[in-house]
Amino acid sequence: MPPLVTTMLFPNDLPDASVSHFHGWLLSAEADALLQALQESVPWEVHRIRMFGRWVNSPRLSCWMGDAEAHYRYSGADFAPHPWAPAVQELSERLQQACAAPFNSVLINRYRSGSDSMGWHSDDEPELGQRPVIASLSLGASRRFVLRRRDDHSAKCGFELAHGDLLVMAGDTQRFYQHALPKTARPVGERINLTFRWISGQRADGCPADR
Secondary structure (H helix, E strand, O other), X not given: OOOOEEEEOOOOOOOOOEEEEEEOOOOHHHXXXXXXXXXXXXXOEOOEEEEOOEEEEOOOEEEEEEOOOOOEEEOOXXXXXXXXXXXXXXXXXXXXXXXXXXXXXXXXXEEOOOXXXXXXXXXXXXXXXXXXXXXXXXXXXXXXXXXXXXXXXXXXXXXXXXXOOEEEEEOOHHHHEEEXXXXXXXXXXXXXXXXXXXXXOEOOOXXXXXX
16 A cells, blocks of 8 residues: 655664655554454453553553564563454555565554553664664554654654554664654544554564574
């Protein structure tokens, strides 16, 4: 599916980042149907993560989904994937073609209101490789997504991610930048976000990797 509008960050905006924003990558009717299907069928969980030396509940609902080998360790916790839902696997195949990159897993987050959020972090776990491609699809209410440089927090850029929007982070973005979805006091509806990625342990051709 061709993007309707593309915003590309160039080096003078955020040096060393490669970020593309595709407005309306999914048309409204298809995005509506996918949002409803995910709300009704995904096995939502409250993930426990380790922050500042203690275990806390993540401020959102989540589901880790993908190939059986795509185990993931994040913030001190190990996650085994749920099997692909048919609609999500089909979406993964379309995104692999659109991004020219393999994906074997997806983290699905459900932000129930403006008080649900994601703090500053980078997707730089060893399982993701040195220059991961992260494809992030937004459904539901618009929320502001922000990036900042690790060594200079004043170097920031933000995106308003709307229903059906696709954001792709690639290259050295995770090495040099952090990203977040801040809380908001304004009244907002529910948002679901799917972030597709490749977890090592399998080669890109789907065969088991050498260990």
